[in-house]
Amino acid sequence: MVERKIKELLVRVLHLDVDPSEIGDHELLFDGLGLDSLAALKLVAGIEEEFGIRVEDEELTVELFESVASLSEFVRRKLGTGGTV
Amino acid sequence: MKEVKADRGEIKRPISDSFEVFQAACPEHRKAIDFLRSWTPPEDLEDLDAEVLIEHVEYSYIAKETVPWGSRIGEELFFGYVLPYRTWAEPIERWRKLLYSELYPLVGRSEDPVEAAMEENRWAAGKAHFEDIPVTYKSPLRTMADGCGDCIDLSIFLVAACRSVGIPARGVFSPWMPLGHDGTHMWTEIWGGKWHYLGSCEPERVPDRAWFSMHIKRAAKVYALSFRGTGSMLGLGYCPDVWVEDVTERYTTVGTLRAKVTADGTPVPGCRLYVLVPNSKNELVLVASSETDAQGSVEMKLGSQVELYFVCAGDLRKNCGQFVYIDTGRTEEVHLKM
Numbered sequence: 324m325v326e327r328k329i330k331e332l333l334v335r336v337l338h339l340d341v342d343p344s345e346i347g348d349h350e351l352l353f354d355g356l357g358l359d360s361l362a363a364l365k366l367v368a369g370i371e372e373e374f375g376i377r378v379e380d381e382e383l384t385v386e387l388f389e390s391v392a393s394l395s396e397f398v399r400r401k402l403g404t405g406g407t408v
Numbered sequence: 409m410k411e412v413k414a415d416r417g418e419i420k421r422p423i424s425d426s427f428e429v430f431q432a433a434c435p436e437h438r439k440a441i442d443f444l445r446s447w448t449p450p451e452d453l454e455d456l457d458a459e460v461l462i463e464h465v466e467y468s469y470i471a472k473e474t475v476p477w478g479s480r481i482g483e484e485l486f487f488g489y490v491l492p493y494r495t496w497a498e499p500i501e502r503w504r505k506l507l508y509s510e511l512y513p514l515v516g517r518s519e520d521p522v523e524a525a526m527e528e529n530r531w532a533a534g535k536a537h538f539e540d541i542p543v544t545y546k547s548p549l550r551t552m553a554d555g556c557g558d559c560i561d562l563s564i565f566l567v568a569a570c571r572s573v574g575i576p577a578r579g580v581f582s583p584w585m586p587l588g589h590d591g592t593h594m595w596t597e598i599w600g601g602k603w604h605y606l607g608s609c610e611p612e613r614v615p616d617r618a619w620f621s622m623h624i625k626r627a628a629k630v631y632a633l634s635f636r637g638t639g640s641m642l643g644l645g646y647c648p649d650v651w652v653e654d655v656t657e658r659y660t661t662v663g664t665l666r667a668k669v670t671a672d673g674t675p676v677p678g679c680r681l682y683v684l685v686p687n688s689k690n691e692l693v694l695v696a697s698s699e700t701d702a703q704g705s706v707e708m709k710l711g712s713q714v715e716l717y718f719v720c721a722g723d724l725r726k727n728c729g730q731f732v733y734i735d736t737g738r739t740e741e742v743h744l745k746m
Contacts, residue, residue, distance in 0.1 A: 360587070360619040368613065380616035384625055385587060 325374075325395040332369040333391070336362050348392045353385070363388050370394070376401040433462065440465045443487050447636050447651075452500065460502050464493045467504040471574035474512065477521040477600075478574045485599055489576035492635035495564045496579055497545040497648035507548070507572035521575045522600035522615055528569045529596075529611040536565055536609055545648070559594045562608035566596045579633045580605065580655065583644060583695040585623040586714070590688050592647075593620055597632060603658070624659045626713040628685050628695040631655065643697045656711055663712040663734035668705045669721045671746040675704025676721070679746070682729075683710065684718045692718055712736040722746050 330343035337356060339346075352358040358366070366388075367378050376398065387397055433441060441461060448456055468491045472478040481490065493500055514531060515524035539556040548568035551557040557565065563579045570577035576599035585593050595618065597603045607618030624630060631642060631652040638651045656662055665683065669676045679700045684692040698706045700721075710717060712734045720729025721744040732740050 360589075360622060363622065364612065364617065364619055367617075377614075380621060383617070383621040385622050388622070 325398050326391055328373055329370065329391050329394050329398070332366055332373065333358075336365045336369060346391060348395075349390045352388050352390060358388060366394075370398060374398050374402060433465070437462075437465050437469065440468065440487070440491055443636075444491060444493065447492075456500065460500060461493070463502055464504050465491070467508050467572070468574070471508055471512070471572060475516055475521075475524075475574045476519050477524075481574060481576060481599075485576045486574075488634065488636050489578050489599065490571050490574055492571070494635060495567045496560065496633055496650055498547045498564050499545075499550075501547045501549055503548045503568050504572050507569055511569060511573050515573055520600065522598065522604055524573065525570050525575050525577070525598040525600070525604075525606060526611060526615060528573070528575075529566060529606050529609065532562070532566050532569055533609045533611050536562060538562060538609065543647075559592075559608060562610075563594045563596050566606065566608040570596070570598050575599070580630060581633060581642070581652075582624060582627045582630045584628055584685055584687065584693045585620060586626045587623045588688075589620065589623050593623070595620070603632075603655075626711065627656065627660050628683075628711045628714045628717070629654070629656050630659045630711075644694055645697075646694070654709065656709055660711045660713055661736040662709040663736055664707060664739040665710050665717070665719065665732065665734060665742065666705065666707045666739050667700075667719055667721070667742040667744060668703075669700050669744045669746060670704060675702075676700060676746060677702045677704055679704065679721050681706045681719065681721050681744075683708070684720070685714055686716060686718065710734045719744065 326348055327343060330346045333339065333346060333356065334341065334343050337358065350356060371378055387393060444461060445453065472481065472486060511528060515527050518524040535555065536551050537556050538559065541558050543558060543560060546557050546561040546564065548565045551561045551565040567577040567579055578597050579594055580597050581592065581594045583592050596606045596608045598606060604615040605618065606615060607620065610618060612618060632655045634651040634653055636651065638653050640652055640654065641649045642652045643649060667681055669679045669681065677700055681698050681700060682694055683696040684694050687693050696708060698708055700706050714734065717732050717734060718729055719732055719742055729744060730742065732742055734740055
């Protein structure tokens with residue numbers, strides 16, 4: 324699933340000492356998990372590599388990084404799947 | 409921005425005796441020398457060393473003639489963003505020959521100036537890193553020697569590195585960025601068919617990506633710095649003045665502020681209008697200023713992702729003005745009474 328892979332990336336990028344499954348789909352990344360701008364860029368690089376997609380400059384918005392759910396929706400849209408991956 | 413008549417004649421100085429050596433230059437180089445001298449601030453002109461200037465011109469043309477993209481850079485871009493020896497207010501120094509000698513072997517065979525600039529950014533990151541130090545506007549070689557600088561120093565350094573191999577480059581400045589940054593920031597833009605931005609000495613795998621990518625989409629104002637007169641100066645007071653091009657619209661959505669200033673019902677021409685934004689501490693930060701025209705009016709574009717602006721006229725210290733909301737694509741009319 325996209326959500327699971329993004330949570331694994333978050334754990335890696337943020338050096339979190341938690342199991343990826345403990346991160347909620349709607350947990351706020353900036354205010355809750357402590358994501359910052361630099362970590363967000365690393366997350367983008369990870370997402371691009373993991374899913375083989377390219378994130379354009381205009382797509383790098385605060386809204387994109389709101390939660391695992393918003394990132395997952397974005398990835399699905401880029402992959403053109405719409406549903407589950 | 410402060411509106412200023414871009415009249416070369418206002419700042420041009422007669423050729424001094426020390427510039428006799430210019431007469432020996434070829435017509436093409438003389439035109440370049442004349443351009444640089446024309447836009448050098450009057451206070452710097454007397455100290456401008458002829459040998460330094462000539463080296464800048466000679467190596468600008470050497471770069472143009474030796475890099476694959478050199479022939480694709482038109483005169484407007486070459487004069488405006490390759491030839492200048494300075495980005496903002498740093499000391500004038502002899503950096504071009506040294507940087508060309510170091511960087512041409514690294515990127516001189518690249519076909520793409522954007523790829524070349526990104527490679528240079530990786531090189532620059534190995535030479536200098538960011539440190540939160542007092543703003544001093546260091547020269548490129550000073551930053552390289554120190555191995556560190558603030559975002560302004562690092563941008564001056566990267567711009568010089570790019571210009572040294574004929575890549576049009578300029579510094580870009582935002583007086584305030586939100587999302588926790590809460591302050592000014594400066595980065596680099598390079599030309600490769602269009603302007604791309606790079607975090608200075610902060611390389612990424614692709615252009616137009618940096619840690620501040622999200623921040624600048626909510627910026628109030630973004631200014632590209634120019635050596636050549638643009639008709640507008642930064643005019644913020646807390647940093648050295650410089651010609652600027654308003655590039656806010658390239659980074660974020662904008663709306664228009666139209667302000668009219670009157671006193672006792674009469675329009676006030678030549679009155680300074682200040683635009684500020686509240687930061688996270690609810691302090692007001694100046695992001696733009698401009699003078700009213702003959703009808704006592706000012707019109708300017710402002711980033712529309714900023715929650716609230718404060719606009720005042722005449723005297724910044726009195727803070728006599730009003731808060732305004734700027735919506736994307738719309739015009740907000742404000743009437744300020746002095």
